[in-house]
Amino acid sequence: MAALKAWIIGVFCAVLFTDSFTTAIVFPRDDIASVLGPQLSSGAQIVLSSNPDFGNATARWSLFDHPKFTAAVKVRTEEDVAATVRYANQNSIPFLAVVGTHGTIASLGKFNGIEILMHGLNSTVISKDGKTATFGGGKKSFQVIDDLWAAGKQTVSGICECTGYLGPALGGGHGVLQGKYGLIADQFISMRMVTADGVLRDVSASGPNSDLWWGMRGAGHNFGIVTSFTSKIYDVPYGGLWSHETFIFNRSKVEAVFDTINWLSTQQPPGMFNRDLIYRDPTKDPNNPVLEVDILEEGVSAVNSTFTDRFRALGPMSVTSSSGTYKDIPRWAGVGRHTAACKKKDFTKIRFPIGLISYNATALGALFDEFTKVTVPGSPFNRSEIMFEGYSQHGVREIPTDSTAFPDRADNQLVTIGTANSHDPGLDAQALKIGDSLRQILLDGSGSPDMHSYVNYAAGTESLQSMYGFEPWRLKKLKELKAKYDPHERFGYYAPIPV
Ligand SMILES: Cc1cc2nc3c(=O)[nH]c(=O)nc-3n(C[C@H](O)[C@H](O)[C@H](O)COP(=O)(O)OP(=O)(O)OC[C@H]3O[C@@H](n4cnc5c(N)ncnc54)[C@H](O)[C@@H]3O)c2cc1C
Structure with a gap:
């Protein structure tokens, strides 16, 4: 019976989804457990507002115009992220990736929807040549610093230990080591991300989505949820x-x-x-x-x-x-x-x-x-x-x-x-x-x-x-990217670029 209900809702929503993202459709939000739950990996968890952990899962660094959450999905795999985005799209529910919770900007106050809590994506793999490392998209700054430090390595990271690593990086990213190596975003070699259509894509300077590569390094919050990324790393000098x-x-x-x-x-x-x-x-x-x-x-x-x-x-x-x-x-x-x-x-x-x-x-x-x-x-x-x-x-x-x-x-x-x-x-x-x-x-x-x-x-x-940026070509380029990769402005809550 539950499966039939899920199927009916899924089909019904898929039809609506193609018509409009902006139509206000209100579904019982606890359907998320029965519809999305079976699509998630075994380690993932859906935290509903009735769960005692909900307050903890949705707490913020600042309460200024903070986003409101109807449910939190603690993802464990990149497919979990993609499935959650597709579920949210099919039900016209906004979604927001969260790592460090330090994001504070008035546009977040308009958000009311599903929190995609990224902490479960926390892998670190250092390449054999020791020049790059690939990290999960849910890493906090201190986790990147600690993992690299243990291997005698470092990279540019924000100075605050508990922000997400990517939150700063997607907007450029300032860090103490930038004088030596450039901004945090300047360290990126490639990334894997879920775009607004719920599809997983590889993005790099020379790959199939190379146009997006430019936008991800400065305006990245607008185009997708990064599930993993590879960055340059360096030997720690002077001990x-x-x-x-x-x-x-x-x-x-x-x-x-x-x-x-x-x-x-x-x-x-x-x-x-x-x-x-x-x-x-x-x-x-x-x-x-x-x-x-x-x-x-x-x-x-x-x-x-x-x-x-x-x-x-x-x-x-x-x-x-x-x-x-x-x-x-x-x-x-x-x-x-x-x-x-x-x-x-x-x-x-x-x-x-x-x-x-x-x-x-x-x-x-x-x-x-x-x-x-x-x-x-x-x-x-x-x-x-x-x-x-x-x-x-x-x-x-x-x-x-x-x-x-x-x-x-x-x-x-x-x-x-x-x-x-x-x-x-x-x-x-x-x-x-x-x-x-x-x-x-x-x-x-x-x-x-x-x-x-x-x-x-x-x-x-x-x-x-x-x-x-004040150069007219910058906004023109960003709007073109937005129209191509996020035409329905699903990433419309963190310093959003309108189409
Ligand atoms: C105390 C403090 C210290 C700071 N220090 C620095 C610093 O040293 N350098 C610096 O550059 N900035 C710094 N910042 C600013 C920081 O870059 C932003 O606040 C950033 O949004 C924090 O990211 P977060 O993951 O902690 O926040 P969150 O609220 O979790 O995320 C912010 C936004 O980033 C997006 N996002 C998060 N994860 C992903 C993902 N995996 N893929 C795609 N989008 C994602 C979402 O749109 C989300 O709304 C600091 C902020 C504070 C409050």
Whole structure:
């Protein structure tokens, strides 16, 4: 009887499916267990909202405009992913691949459908020549780092240990090693993915879907669910040695510090990362925000004073330093797997990114002052922070700018205003206003009318050009790819490109 019911629903839906993806057809969502369940591999699991594990399976890093889920499918094989996409298509139900849950953008708020939880696709196979590795599409960053480290290898990965590996990579992907090797997406050799029609495809520079290869490296969330990928890997040099030096400054030094960071960015060797923060910490200053400057260098037991002397000379409130290995960097940066950055929480965080060639020190002073006002003690936004990422760019610049969908290879600095407040949707409009106005200070100071917004940090209020590039040919190319591979906009929830 169950089989007959499944067949009837399957046939009925298949007919509707060919007519329209947008027709609102409401089926009892627990049919997913009887219809999709038998098509999945033995290790896969369907978690319905009635299951005690449902909350855990669908928890998010930020509650800002978060996606709503009717069921979660914990896939174990690439065929599970394909079967789930086909089931969702046949029933006109949206689907969304999830790994690290850190994706936070207003367009996700429109999602209401099936979560495809990718963690079961977690294999790592290092090639015999040690130059590439093939990973499952559900890997988190720390899993890629750990698996390679055990073999004396490394590759470019996001700095936060618990984001998915691919979430960052599909939007380009910034990482500490990019100065040496390029962006995370620049490491891809090939990938296997399920496209909107539920078909598994191989995608690479020279394969049958080579046109998609360009789009997957910068706008990849728009075209498919990656089930596995092969990337370049490298021997760990210097025994993995890295050092960092951290300075804390007060308001009086802000302009001078950012002028010095401009100087640093012209000197940075490939194995260096500069990350700075403005935030409140009453143990450092009970009344005002502070500016933290972190300089990390590879292959040395203390950061070379050539790079730090100028910061010391500015008179910081404190200086600390230590050394360790590449694997310590997430912990130093406060985004290790045991830190708050990796906890799913009842918090609303929104990010407002802007890429810059260099800092306008006057604008940075104004930004600090405005941040001070909006985060006064007692404000619901007083746990907000502003992050400044100064990656070395040598490896990124070696890749021709038109060869991938990542648009912003010329920017030296990536600033992200991050508003944070206890979850209260009533505060969202205010948070969006605060973030937009703080970011506008930097745009006004940049001398450029174009807001470059790294797609993986975007709030969702930005224009398509802002996320995908201002050269008209970029959006034209992306829209053509979208029309070919996702004409019904099934991948229409994460920074979507409309057809
Ligand atoms: C604390 C923190 C630190 C961060 N650090 C960095 C960093 O160092 N470098 C950097 O570049 N970015 C960084 N980011 C931004 C990060 O790139 C995005 O937030 C990204 O969306 C996170 O991916 P996820 O898997 O964790 O999130 P998820 O919410 O699980 O996924 C985000 C989106 O990616 C898509 N997706 C996920 N898996 C797949 C797949 N297998 N195939 C196809 N599409 C898929 C889906 O559209 C999904 O909605 C950071 C974000 C946070 C919050």
